Amino acid sequence: MDSVPDVVERISLKIEEKGVSVSREKVAGKLNLLISDFGIPLEEAERVVTNELIREYNLSPSSGGGGQVQQREIKEVQPGEWVTIEGKVVSVTEPPSPSIAQTGIIADSSGAIPFVIWAKANAPLLEERSWYRLEAAVVDEYRGVPNVKIHSGTTIVPLDDDRALFPSVVPISDLKPGVGSIRAKFIEEWEPRHERMRQTGILGDESGTIKFVLWNNGEREKLTLNSVYTIYYSSIEEFNGRLSLNLNTGMYIPEEGVDLEVARGTHEASGVIAHLGPGSGLIKRCPVESCNKALSRYNECPIHDIQKEFRWDLRITGVIDNGEEATNVLIQRDVAEALSKMTLEDAISVAENNPLGYDDVLDRMKHAVTGRYVQCRGNDMGGTILVRDCSRAAFDATRHTALLNRAAASPEGDRK
Amino acid sequence: MTETDRQARFRREPARRVFAAELRESRLQFKDGNDEKSPSFVLLPTGDRSNRIFLVGKMTQKDKKGDQNVFFTIRVEDTTGTFFVNAGSYQDEAMRQIRQIEPGGYVAVVGKPTVRTTPDGSVFVSVRAESVTPVDEETFRIWTLDTAEQTLGRLDRFGETEDSVKAREFYTTDTRKYRQIVYDALVRIQP
Structure with missing residues (x-):
């Protein structure tokens, strides 16, 4: 967080850049009035005071006078700054809201940044694959991502030259x-x-x-x-x-015709199986090609309606808890079979020959799995680990000895 | 950007590992937030909040109580003391599991700690079970290691976290006593 004196200094420098000297007390006075009397957040107050001074001294907010905003590399711009950049519009996308005229991405050789043109800016729309100079745009932040806002004070200068632009591909x-x-x-x-x-x-x-x-x-x-x-x-x-x-x-x-080695399965979850969700146990899957969705108990597929035919499957949707964090896991048939010591065939036979059917399969699975220590590895799919292999944890005598030593060592004693 | 992606996903509270000797000393229960659905936490003397705990021990007693609203209470012992675990009609899964287990063996319990003041003014900590499953002795020994490690971790951070500062004020925790409890628990599972 910036402190008030930092902001006073920054506003003063910004005004002085435009060739007018301004007293620090005056800036501080205006700023404090907004912050303490009106309870306006510091960031907002900085903008208001800056604009007020610019108007007071008849300065141009953009490139006018001696105070031209220096041209910057896209990689370097920071939220909160007024910047001038030159870059190529590498993509334009449909604006998400009517108050926005256009969104897209502008790039130079150092990097790329999303841009937003507000509808009320009355600015011309940018063309994909063209180069522009954007003078006095504001860098803002939306959901942790910096972006460039084109407002009514921004000057858009189309550039004729089509310079070479090589995006840097990163891991x-x-x-x-x-x-x-x-x-x-x-x-x-x-x-x-x-x-x-x-x-x-x-x-x-x-x-x-x-x-x-x-x-x-x-x-x-x-x-x-x-x-x-x-x-x-x-x-x-x-x-x-x-x-x-x-x-x-x-x-x-x-x-065409290339392959790439992919690093996967780097995700591990170890701890206790603390919970089995209702999607665990014996399920039916939709037989429609490449659908494979789980059917409801009434054989309904969310996409393909009621299916007479289906494919049986066994799975665990559960939680592995290490005491600090609870991780959702999805355990596929072969691993689920091994953990619960129940094969798909066993489960089908329980479900078909037992009045409680599916519930009985799920109960048996919980009985065999919940409260056990496991180590699972698999791919992370957006917060849930798709488990590829899983093993039961064993008592580790070395860990036991290490913990005995750790418990015996008094931290107060160690510091002497 | 879908709505589902935009919503902060529900985050399940982790199950803290705590020895019976520490849970017995827990007295402070608080809510995080003013909502009726805000989670409730028990502050552990070694300085961490617990909405949920995981424990393993020997089931030594099982009692069926209540006439119309049947509920079960069981006692589960680790090497440091006794956990009082219960399950009523709102914990029907745990109740069904308890019905099928006879005392004498090891059980693993996932549940929510609750602090109650009895009519005579004494304070009593029990665990409302979500799940009770029979396990082997090895699971009990691994749990003892796990609980020792996590308790030592809390003791190492003691005084450095907001919750542990609160715990020090409320319980005037003697960290050496808890180190000793951990040490004794580990000694008792020596092969």
Whole structure:
């Protein structure tokens, strides 16, 4: 957090840059009035005071006079700054709200940043693949991602030259919220959870994996499973601490006849199986090709209505708890069979020959699994670990000795 | 950006590992938030809040109580003391599991700690079970290691976290006493 004196200094410098000297007391006076008498947040107060002084001294907020905002590299701009940048519009997207005229991504050789043109800015819309100079735009932050706001005071200068622009492709593990370019393989496709989603799944490279989403708006092609793509200028968003790549921005180019080694299965959950969800046990799956959704007890598929035929399956949707954190896990048939010591055939026979059917299978599974220490490994699919292998933990005598020593050592004594 | 993605997902409270000797000393129960549905926590003397706990021990007693509203109480012993665990009609899964288990063996319990003041003014800590399953002795020994480790972890952070500062004020916790409890628990599971 900035302190009030920092802000006073920053406002004063900004005014002085424009060739007018201003007293620190005057700035501090205006600022304190807003903060203490009106309870306006410091950030907001800084903007108000700056604009007020600019008006008072008849200065131009943008490039006028001697106070031109210095041109910056996109990589370096920070939220809260007024900047002038030059870059190429690498993508434009439909604005999410009527108060926004256009959104997109602008890039220079140092990096890329989303831009937003407010409807009330009355600014011309930018054209994809063209170069522009944006003078006196404001860098803001939305959901942890910096973006450039084009407002009524921003000057947009189209540039004629088409300079070469090479996006820097980064390893997936280096991606941060914002805009990123990667080279990755489409390794896992998931059922879209929402009608507006066209495709979702996991992309991977040598460094790690990331979830991606392709939304239904726009005429974009779906990815082909197991193909390698170079993806330029996608927006990287963060939800619940997890990154997600939005394929509707930027562009992607498939590479023919190549493969990519993907680092996967790096996720581990160890602890106690603390809970088995209602989706655990014996389930029926939709037989329609490539559907495979779990059917309800009345054999309804959420997409394909009632199915007479179905495929049996056994799974665990549960929670592994290590005392600090509860992790959702989805355990597939072979691992679920081994953990619960019940085969799919056993489960089917219990369900068919027992008045309590499915509930009995689930009860037996809970009886065999809940409260046991396990170590599971698998892929992270947006907060749930899809478990590939799982083993029961064993008593570790070395750990026992180490803990005895740790308990015996008094920390007060160690410090002497 | 879907609505489902935008909503903060429900986060399940982890099950803290605590020895019976420590849970017995817990007295302070508080709510985090003013909502009726806000989670309720018991502050452990070693300085962590627990909405849920996981315990393993020998089931030594089982009693069926109540006439119209039947509920079960069981006693579960670790090497430091006794946990009082109960399950009523709102914990029908745990109740069904308890019905099928006879005392004498080890059980694993996931449940919510609750602090009650009895009519005579004494304070009593019990555990409302979510799940009770029979386990083997090895699970009990692993749980003892796990609980020792997590209790030592809380003691190492004691005085450095907000909850442990609160615990020090409320319980005037003697950290050496809890180190001793951990040590004794570990000694008693020596092969």
